[in-house]
Amino acid sequence: MPDLKILAISGSLRAASLNSALVRAAQKFAPSGLSIEIYEGLRDIPPYDSDLDGDTPPAVATDLRRRITEADGLFIATPEYNYGIPGVLKNALDWASRAVAPAPASSLAGKPIAIAGAAPTNFGTVRAQLALRQSFLWTDSKVVGKPELQIFRAHERFDSSGNLTDETTVDLLVQLLDALAVKIRETQAAAAV
Template sequence: MSELKILAISGSLRTRSHNSALLRAAQKFAPDGFAVEIYDALREIPPYDQDQDTDTPPAAVAELRRRITEADGLLIATPEYNYGIPGVLKNALDWASRPSGHSSLNRKPIALAGTAMSNFGTVRAQLALRQMFLWTDSQLVTKPEVHVFRSQDRFDQAGNLTDEATISLLQDLLLALGNKIRSSRTHAAA
């Protein structure tokens, strides 16, 4: 069986982002059979503008849609800003959700994770994402939930994830995403 291609998107633009580091850890510690590719062009996505959402959208948008379509599944790591998701992530997902009913997110298997320095992790941001993905009929992994709190205690100064429990939880999340992908393929073939 071929490797499952997972596109990993961080909702943070910050260079030393713990959410981006979480995705690098998912890439490094991915179970056998997974290829995690990190999307690093979030900064290039222009603000959503329906006037530009034509058969030839902006190049960065076309590339994002293509990469989502080609991926077997998505892994999104989001910080939490003001009890919600960052505007840049929401904007990219708004572009990806178009055209309505035929978007690259339609029925796409998706796993969510997030990390924050607070004691609450990214619970509310992930809930906001779950609500958003109802519209696209995306296939969300519901368990395990990966809400990494007190991130400063789980990463070293170089941004490497050092917490074994979090590494194991990330691996479990990828395995659950793999199961969701395989289940989605079985239902599509039936």
């Protein structure tokens, strides 16, 4: 059976982002059978403008949609800004959620998704993850319910080079990725019927 293709997106642009480190950790600790590609184009996506989203949308938006469509699932690691989703991540999801020709539905429609986040505080990703889950209701994305992965006091769980060193957190990350693989296979089986 070929590897399941996962597109991993960090909701942070900061060079030393703990959420970008979490995406790299997902790639490093991916269970057998998962191939994780890290999306690096978040900074380049223009603000969503339906006037630009016609026959020739911006190439970076088309690329994001294509990559999501081609992936079997998504892994999103998000920080929390002002009790919500970072604007750059929400903007990317707005581009991805739009129906595009010739496809009849958005690239997020029915897409299996795992959500995680890392923060230096005790609750810094909880509300952002909740807001993401709410956004994915509209796209009918298949979000993994459990386990939830909110890495609190994350600066204590990664070393100075951004490597995830906390074994409990690694175990939870692997469990989340395993649950994503199960969700993907369930979604694929349902679509094949």
